[in-house]
Amino acid sequence: MAEVKEVGPALIGNVYTVVLSQRNKEMLQLEGYLYHLECSRGSITGVCIFCLYYREKTPVQSGVTASVKQKYLIIFDFDETIINENSDDSVIRAAPGGTLPDWLRNSLKDGFYNEYMQHVFEYLGEQGVQEEAIRNEYSKIPLSPGMLNIFNFLMKNSGLFEIILISDANMFGIEATLKAIGFHSLFRKIYTNPAHFDKRGYLVLRPYHSHTCTKCPANMCKRKIVTEYLTERAQQSVKFEKMLYVGDGANDFCPTVVFSSNDVAFPRKNYPMHRRILEMQKSQPNVYQPTVIPWQSADDVIYYLQRLLQT
Incomplete structure (x- = not known):
């Protein structure tokens, strides 16, 4: 058993830290306090089980402040941001003849695109379009200009950025695309409409959530997602030095309305998000x-990110 002794309030901040000493002792900060953990089992070779939010090994002594740089939160949209098309249009290429019948196309109602795509996937299933064909369409969608470059940049500087994706597309399509280009692991979380193949082999799409925002589609308000994410991370003692949002659509405008003057919005030039701004x-x-x-x-x-890291 390990014995935990509280030795006083820590001045380290909001980062959970684990330190391995030569005498098989650990110093760790848990919920704002500095603890001295002595292990009776000999050498300590891994991260203490008490430290659920392990970040880095830093030599810390009682009463000494550890300086830890806060991360930047960068949020990406998917359709016409990461990829250079609307994936809901791209997947229609898997349909017989690469198009939809008029009765289905004319069923689209403003604000209910998710419901419309549920009918599209139902139609594809009825036409015998199988999972591999749909996956193939998603995996070959072209990326927007420079997108591979920024992903490589963020991968090289992953310790400074926390990266999430918020999209009104669907989980199957997004994961198929990101895995095809080798950058699925870049994102800490993906927030999008759930989708899975049922026993019939049909792709079943569902709305992400419900909300009360009058500016967003019925199935997703990105401002609500961002707000809930920041609340969740704050409860985990994670704060961000700056927030950055890369998007293109009208629903990407909504979350940035609550951003502060310290944050940055990157709207795709002359696209709906830019026009709304x-x-x-x-x-x-x-x-x-x-x-x-x-x-x-x-x-x-x-x-911009290069200049930010130089300041």
């Missing part, structure tokens, strides 16, 4: 707070 800046000057950097290539975002 320009409209608000014109109609309600000084209300939209984040810095706005339009992008045509993800290389534009990399340029």
Whole structure:
């Protein structure tokens, strides 16, 4: 058994730290306090089971402050941001003749795109389109300009960024695309509509959640997702130095409305998100707070991130 003794409040901040000493002792911070953990089993070779949010090994002594740099949170959209198409349009290429019948296309209602895509996937299943054919369409969707470059940049600097993806597409399609390009593991979490193949071999799509936002589709409000994510991370004692949002669509505008002047919105130039921002800046000057950097290539975002890391 290990004996835990509280030795006083820690000045380390909000990062959970594990330290291995030469005398088989560990110093760790748990919930704002510094603890002295002595193990009676000999050498300690791994991370203490008490430290659920292990980050790095840092030599810490009681009463000494450890300086840990906070991460940046970067949020990506998927359709027409990571990829250069709308994946819901791309997957239709798997249908017989590469198109949908008029009765199905005409069934789309404003604000209910998720419900429409449920019918599309049902139709594909009825036409005998199988999982591999759908996966193949997702896996060959072209990426937006510069996107591989920014993924490689973030992979090389992964210790400084926490990366999540929020999309109104679907989990099957997003994972198929990211695995095809080898960057699925880059994202800490993916928030999107759940999708799975049922016993019939049909891809079944469901809405992500319900909400009360009048500006967003019935199945997803990205502002709600971002707010809940920040609350969850704060409960885990994680705070972000800056938030960055890379998107293109009207539903990408909603979460950035609550960003502060310290944060950055990267709208794809001349796409709906960018137009919404320009409209608000014109109609309600000084209300939209984040810095706005339009992008045509993800290389534009990399340029900003490079300068950010140099400051």
